[in-house]
Amino acid sequence: MDSGRDFVSTSEVEQKQIIEIIPLRGALAELLGSEVAAFYERAGLCCDD
Amino acid sequence: MLADVDSIFRDKIPFGVVILPHQGGYLFYSAFRKEFARIPSTNVDLGLAMMELERDRFFTVPVVQPDRTVRVTLIVTTDCNLRCKYCYVAAGDHPEYMPLWLARKAIGFAVPPEAEELFISFFGGEPTLNFEVIRGVIQGIESSSLQFRPIISTNGVVPDDVLQFLIEKDFIIKISLDGPPDIQDQYRVFADGRPTSEIIESTLRTLTREGIQPRVRVTLTNETLVRVEEIIEYLASVGVNIVHMELVSQRGRAREQGFERPTPDEYVEAIVSAIEHCRRKGIQFVTSSLLRLFAPATHYCTSLSGRKFVFTPDGLITSCIETQNYLTAPPQFVLGRYVPEKGTYGCDWSRTVPDIRNIMRKCKQCPLVSVCCGGCPIRNFNITGKISEVDDWQCEVRKKLLSKVIVDMYNESLKAKEETDQL
Numbered sequence: 001m002d003s004g005r006d007f008v009s010t011s012e013v014e015q016k017q018i019i020e021i022i023p024l025r026g027a028l029a030e031l032l033g034s035e036v037a038a039f040y041e042r043a044g045l046c047c048d049d
Numbered sequence: 050m051l052a053d054v055d056s057i058f059r060d061k062i063p064f065g066v067v068i069l070p071h072q073g074g075y076l077f078y079s080a081f082r083k084e085f086a087r088i089p090s091t092n093v094d095l096g097l098a099m100m101e102l103e104r105d106r107f108f109t110v111p112v113v114q115p116d117r118t119v120r121v122t123l124i125v126t127t128d129c130n131l132r133c134k135y136c137y138v139a140a141g142d143h144p145e146y147m148p149l150w151l152a153r154k155a156i157g158f159a160v161p162p163e164a165e166e167l168f169i170s171f172f173g174g175e176p177t178l179n180f181e182v183i184r185g186v187i188q189g190i191e192s193s194s195l196q197f198r199p200i201i202s203t204n205g206v207v208p209d210d211v212l213q214f215l216i217e218k219d220f221i222i223k224i225s226l227d228g229p230p231d232i233q234d235q236y237r238v239f240a241d242g243r244p245t246s247e248i249i250e251s252t253l254r255t256l257t258r259e260g261i262q263p264r265v266r267v268t269l270t271n272e273t274l275v276r277v278e279e280i281i282e283y284l285a286s287v288g289v290n291i292v293h294m295e296l297v298s299q300r301g302r303a304r305e306q307g308f309e310r311p312t313p314d315e316y317v318e319a320i321v322s323a324i325e326h327c328r329r330k331g332i333q334f335v336t337s338s339l340l341r342l343f344a345p346a347t348h349y350c351t352s353l354s355g356r357k358f359v360f361t362p363d364g365l366i367t368s369c370i371e372t373q374n375y376l377t378a379p380p381q382f383v384l385g386r387y388v389p390e391k392g393t394y395g396c397d398w399s400r401t402v403p404d405i406r407n408i409m410r411k412c413k414q415c416p417l418v419s420v421c422c423g424g425c426p427i428r429n430f431n432i433t434g435k436i437s438e439v440d441d442w443q444c445e446v447r448k449k450l451l452s453k454v455i456v457d458m459y460n461e462s463l464k465a466k467e468e469t470d471q472l
Contacts, residue, residue: 018093019101024083026461027328032454033343036264036291036333041344043168044120044351047295047337047425048137048370049202049223049266 054416061099063108065345068416069452071459078455079107080345080420085459117165120357123152123186124172125179127362127373131204132240133225135268135303138373140174141240145374147362149185154387155360156186158394160195167197172359172370177207180214187218202266204237205249212252216259223293224249226265228280232273250287257288264291271311274319281326293335294323299431300371313445320450338447339454341420347404349422353436355384355401366396369427381436382427402426408437411444421447 039045054068054075062068067078075095077086086107088098102108128144129136160167169190171183183201190197201215205224215222226249227233234244256263265284273280277294284292296316297303310316320336327334341349348354353368360366363374364387372378385396405423406413412423423429424443432440 018088018090019098020087020089021105021107022085022087022459022462022466024085024458024462025465026458028324028454028461029083029458031324031328031334032339032458034333037335037340037343040335040340041346041351042118043170043198043200043221044122044357045170045200046350046352046370047428048298049122049170049172049200049293 057095058416060414062414062416063110064347065110065419066108067420067451067455069455071456076456076459077102077107078459079109080341080343081111082107082109083343085462087459116356117163118168119160119164119166120168120170120351121156121159122170122172122352122357122359122370123147123155123176123182124174124359124361124370124373125152125176125182126174128178129173129175129204130178130206130239131175131237131245133204133237133302134306135236135270135297135301135308137298137300137303137371138174138377139301139305143374143376144174145362146179147182147360149182151362151364151387152182152186152360153189154393155358156189158396159358159360164195167195168200169197170200170202172202174373175204175206176201177203177211177215180211184214204245205252206245207252209255212255216256216261221264222256222261223264223266224252225268226253226284226289227267227269228273228276229283232276232280236268236270253287253289262291263287263289265289265293267292267294268297269294269316269319270297271309274311274315277319277323278326281323281330281332285330285332289332291333291335292323292327294320295337298371298428300427301377304431310442313442313449316446317449317453321453324454337425338421338450341422342451342454345419346422347406347419348402349405349424349426353382353401353426354403355398364394366394368401371427379430381430402436409439410437411439415448417448417451420451 054070058068065081069076074089086102126146127140129140132141200221202223227236230246233246237245253263297308324334351357352359358366359370361373365383366385367378368382368384372382384400385394388395402408409423412418423439426436428443429440430436
């Protein structure tokens with residue numbers, strides 16, 4: 001990728017170790033990703049509904 | 050700084066992914082995958098990192114299925130039994146009622162034969178003032194084989210028999226209620242100034258008695274913003290367990306009366322506080338700035354993107370429920386109208402905006418665009434006079450709020466992972 005900056009080059013193995021993937025979990029995600037929020041999208045509701 | 054991310058990643062941020070600067074590195078959030086990826090330093094080969102994430106399918110976008118869901122909002126009247134001081138459509142000032150024949154024409158136009166599901170919303174003014182049309186529409190849909198779910202946005206000042214009908218027909222009932230009586234009765238009053246809080250509380254009691262989950266839409270003002278904790282305590286005390294909060298819209302009476310907005314920081318602080326209190330109380334919370342956190346899209350709202358029809362009493366199809374008639378609807382929000390000579394509606398689809406990135410220059414390369422979507426078009430328009438130009442206040446609020454919430458979710462996810470790893 002042409003990022004427009006000089007980055008320190010790392011090998012692919014090192015890179016893999018650097019990236020840490022974390023699954024989304026927790027009470028905040030549950031609250032904001034509730035079925036109510038999903039219903040807004042499915043039913044086409046918006047801020048003024 | 051978000052601007053740094055913007056300049057480094059340019060237009061290389063995959064759709065549905067947010068990249069934030071985080072503790073000397075970058076935090077990637079994939080809304081579709083519901084995962085975070087953390088790169089702890091900015092001094093790494095980002096190209097290689099992106100390739101690695103691509104290989105792990107971190108950037109996966111789900112295949113879009115044909116949308117056979119139809120969404121219709123009928124503004125069945127612009128009349129209202131209240132005169133709320135900030136009403137964005139000044140309901141009741143120019144009352145019009147949608148006749149049943151026009152409502153049927155609207156449904157006939159909006160629902161194609163291949164439709165599988167219909168969400169039908171009744172809106173106003175106070176929609177229950179045109180109860181005969183609501184009943185007539187529901188009876189008409191019931192006589193078809195279409196699967197449907199009715200929704201109503203009401204002020205809660207509703208006669209008992211009408212409320213019973215809504216309950217029997219399994220409506221999703223959204224009630225506007227701003228908080229404890231002193232707040233409610235300051236803003237949401239009858240034309241003669243009489244208070245409404247006792248009536249709304251009675252309506253809520255009826256709903257909870259019938260086993261209906263009361264959903265409440267709270268309008269925040271500059272004055273009530275500092276009382277969100279108290280507002281949520283009150284709502285919990287009257288049995289509400291779904292809360293939707295928004296700031297007063299700068300339109301209609303709110304604009305005439307000079308309702309001012311708080312600073313973006315004050316508003317963000319209030320919403321963060323509301324989230325925290327709802328969490329403690331076990332109340333589900335919704336606010337428009339965060340609705341796309343798990344549902345990235347190229348459009349902010351279904352109406353402007355052509356995925357929903359809003360029909361007005363005087364025969365317009367508009368792209369926003371804040372635009373309700375010929376007198377007040379800005380032409381940019383009018384998609385079509387009923388054509389008497391043809392006996393049906395005509396719609397100009399070229400006026401819809403399926404992808405906001407095509408018109409909103411400032412948003413196009415923003416790292417948050419797919420979970421922000423440029424903000425509410427009418428609220429942008431109210432301030433900037435253009436759909437395509439984002440309101441700076443709204444932009445700042447969304448950037449701060451989305452960034453904070455994403456980082457908070459990451460911290461919780463990390464903690465949960467560490468706890469699991471220890472087991």
